[in-house]
Amino acid sequence: MKKFPRIGEYKVLAFRIVLAYLFYFVARVLFFIYNRNLITVDSFFDFIKLCYHGLVFDTTSILYVNALFIIISIFPALINSKKSYQKVLFYIYFCTNLVAYATNFIDFIYYRYTFSRSTRASLDTLENESNKTALFFNFLLNYWHVFLLFFTLSFVWILLYKKIKIHHKVEKASIKYFFVSIVSFLAITTLCIGGIRGDFKKSTRPINILDGSRYVQNSGQADVVLNTPFAIIRTWTTNTFKKVNLVSKAEVASLLVPIKHYQNNPPTKPNIVIFILESFAREYNGAFNKGTKIKGYEGYTPFVDSLAQHSLIFTNAYANGWKSIHGMSSVIAGIPSFQNAFTSSPYPKQKIESLVSTLESQGYDTSFFHGAPNGSMGFLGFGNILGYDHYYGKTEFNNDAEFDGVWGIWDEPFFQFFNNKLTQKKQPFMATLFSVSSHEPYKVPEKYEGKFPKGKVNINECIGYTDYSLKQFFASAKKQSWYKNTIFVLVADHGNTIAYDEYKKEFNKNTVPILFFSPNEKYVGVNTDWAQQIDIYPTLLDMIGYQKPFRSWGRSLINEKQVAPFVIKYGSNMYQFMSGDYICTFDGKKAIGFYDKNDKAMEHNLISKRNAAMDLLELRCKAFVQDYMERVVDKRLTTVK
Incomplete structure (x- = not known):
């Protein structure tokens, strides 16, 4: 019996995405350790519950960051398993993931000053700083341990990524190959869109920062549920909140x-x-x-109309x-x-x-x-x-x-x-x-x-x-x-x-x-x-x-x-x-x-x-x-x- 076309590629793709979840979990644990005196969590079980609820926010971040990587990985072609193709995927994967991942580490320290995950507004604030280089080196000097953690975890992530490889297999063009590839492409893309929105149900909007507070006993716990890439992504185009000086x-x-x-x-x-x-x-x-004197007007609220006779209405x-x-x-x-x-x-x-x-x-x-x-x-x-x-x-x-x-x-x-x-x-x-x-x-x-x-x-x-x-x-x-x-x-x-x-x-x-x-x-x-x-x-x-x-x-x-x-x-x-x-x-x-x-x-x-x-x-x-x-x-x- 012939194997399902490209099943090996899809398994490796799943492994690479799961790796991102693993390292986001590690970052969440470290975030809490660094800020445990600011965020009250009563028990280990409660912390695990917060991590569990954080998975939906991790999903949004990971799928956003890896969108290009996933599309290129599953694109219906005959060359996906080639070494050169996989090398391109490697660089796309880590160039995007490590940049996003680094933002979590910034909040290990920055959180104690803002009491919230960094957002687009944080970047806007940095834009107004004229001494960005000095600020960076000051951060590096004072918080060297954060940089050490980031580079160590990044190194481990790269090692694990390389543990499981896709071995090149010469594929022949066939109806079955392209049919399976196209159907898989559409199915995986649909799942990713649902994951980016935050659910697969009828929803009025994608999840945002506010939803992190759904699962908490105090407001600080929401920042354990959230992750920094999510906070930045969801506020990237929504920060029209900027101070202005118009009157005294x-x-x-x-x-x-x-x-x-x-x-x-x-x-x-x-x-x-x-x-x-x-x-x-x-x-x-x-x-x-x-x-209003609207011609032919009809209302549909007989009870509210009767209540209004005994009320103050505007x-x-x-x-x-x-x-x-x-x-x-x-x-x-x-x-x-x-x-x-x-x-x-x-x-x-x-x-x-x-x-x-x-x-x-x-x-x-x-x-x-x-x-x-x-x-x-x-x-x-x-x-x-x-x-x-x-x-x-x-x-x-x-x-x-x-x-x-x-x-x-x-x-x-x-x-x-x-x-x-x-x-x-x-x-x-x-x-x-x-x-x-x-x-x-x-x-x-x-x-x-x-x-x-x-x-x-x-x-x-x-x-x-x-x-x-x-x-x-x-x-x-x-x-x-x-x-x-x-x-x-x-x-x-x-x-x-x-x-x-x-x-x-x-x-x-x-x-x-x-x-x-x-x-x-x-x-x-x-x-x-x-x-x-x-x-x-x-x-x-x-x-x-x-x-x-x-x-x-x-x-x-x-x-x-x-x-x-x-x-x-x-x-x-x-x-x-x-x-x-x-x-x-x-x-x-x-x-x-x-x-x-x-x-x-x-x-x-x-x-x-x-x-x-x-x-x-x-x-x-x-x-x-x-x-x-x-x-x-x-x-x-x-x-x-």
């Missing part, structure tokens, strides 16, 4: 007021329940469209990002996302003042609920960074009979699970639920087919189902003892499919509903001022009478006296700053346009007629961008000035 410090303080200190209300400790509703755009909510509110994880960082931490997401940048793993940290300082129990598989969307990782006490996902729900088959647990049963868990908690508590069902493939449970209007676009039926799920939740929650002492917040993470032309206009994209409801109806009314997701965090602290200073780029929507209502977001490759009667478009350095607040389609640029109000708007935008970049890059997302 005094102007930042007066125009932006980044440190808030409210004393408008007496201290209280109501429970806080926040619903971040997937794709639940303002367009779909009838109560938020009464002033009908001119915007999302501060475009993806689900952007919604979480904006609502809970008051951190917007612009050209690139904060959570996908090199900077999310730092101390962040947020609703979680401020409320925990007041004795609150904090929880995050998301019915998808644990870790989906990056919520578990970012939740760990923020410091949530508890995370409840599909795993904790523990009933796959209610799984929608794509994203997670259907909203109705998961909302009831949410209610049951809240009822078991000691008060006061703060709980965040991120819904799942109003998402493509835009289906509802079979038992509810035909119950909700199909609407004008594919998501409308799902919006009706999520609205119904909210109705069922409130029907159950109002029977609980904690209900009357609770502030409820409803907000969407971002927009979705648009039906009406009004919402296709540039300055109407990504609008969301914002609703505050208290059973005692303390806050009721319709507010048409500019509002945004990052305002929710300071508003809630104002409502409960939080007495300490805190970092916030947003503003209280109920009592703010220092900062005029505004919205900042990013779209069409520019910042959009909305306040008063105008909207300013800003390229990161200067204003490029001014528009009347009602000119949502950007039809009439008024920059040639700029006035004092427009000049002030540009200054405010500059102050925001400057302080945002500075605080993120310098890791000052707290009350530290």
Whole structure:
């Protein structure tokens, strides 16, 4: 029986890739040994678990670095086993692998200064150094042992590589040879693409640095899970976070007021329940469209509309990002996302003042609920960074009979699970639920087919189902003892499919509903001022009478006296700053346009007629961008000035 063509070559290729995994494991062990006083790991078993979870990040790095090597190794040709061909592969393998591998060793030492794996931002920092040669020799002199380890391990790696060789075999051109080669090439390439993304499942995005925090008990452990090549690769094109100098410090303080200190209300400790509703755009909510005068308008949220009659609602509110994880960082931490997401940048793993940290300082129990598989969307990782006490996902729900088959647990049963868990908690508590069902493939449970209007676009039926799920939740929650002492917040993470032309206009994209409801109806009314997701965090602290200073780029929507209502977001490759009667478009350095607040389609640029109000708007935008970049890059997302 004839052997499978090229089976020997594929076995040797597998051995060479496995060698990379082995040496990445050694580097992870050494990284921990060098930084064991900075990273708390309770036991050897816990360390092994971290190493196990690190395999997925190693896979991404190794396949990225070895992409060219793998392609040339499996390319359908007749000369692959020749000595000269294998020699070329040897040099490609080690030129790429050892450069990437060396970055791990840099972090043996550099980690103690940055408390995170090196990223593209680290290279950007080095670019600004004029004495690179001196720095290198200083590092070499002081940390000679790191260089010794690197060169020793590299030498061993090369020896092991040479232990198993491909012996040249003259291949004859045949249909079988090329058929097997092409099929193998396609199969291996597909596997590599899945490995680079981080999984083979339906995924919204490739894994990034944030996902390293999914498996940890404290934030430092994420750096054991990660590896430095991964951190650099995943941030290579995402670091638009660079400090700028556009206005004076005094102007930042007066125009932006980044440190808030409210004393408008007496201290209280109501429970806080926040619903971040997937794709639940303002367009779909009838109560938020009464002033739009859209011809033939239809809404799909009868329950939210009824709740709005007893709530404080903001009908001119915007999302501060475009993806689900952007919604979480904006609502809970008051951190917007612009050209690139904060959570996908090199900077999310730092101390962040947020609703979680401020409320925990007041004795609150904090929880995050998301019915998808644990870790989906990056919520578990970012939740760990923020410091949530508890995370409840599909795993904790523990009933796959209610799984929608794509994203997670259907909203109705998961909302009831949410209610049951809240009822078991000691008060006061703060709980965040991120819904799942109003998402493509835009289906509802079979038992509810035909119950909700199909609407004008594919998501409308799902919006009706999520609205119904909210109705069922409130029907159950109002029977609980904690209900009357609770502030409820409803907000969407971002927009979705648009039906009406009004919402296709540039300055109407990504609008969301914002609703505050208290059973005692303390806050009721319709507010048409500019509002945004990052305002929710300071508003809630104002409502409960939080007495300490805190970092916030947003503003209280109920009592703010220092900062005029505004919205900042990013779209069409520019910042959009909305306040008063105008909207300013800003390229990161200067204003490029001014528009009347009602000119949502950007039809009439008024920059040639700029006035004092427009000049002030540009200054405010500059102050925001400057302080945002500075605080993120310098890791000052707290009350530290």
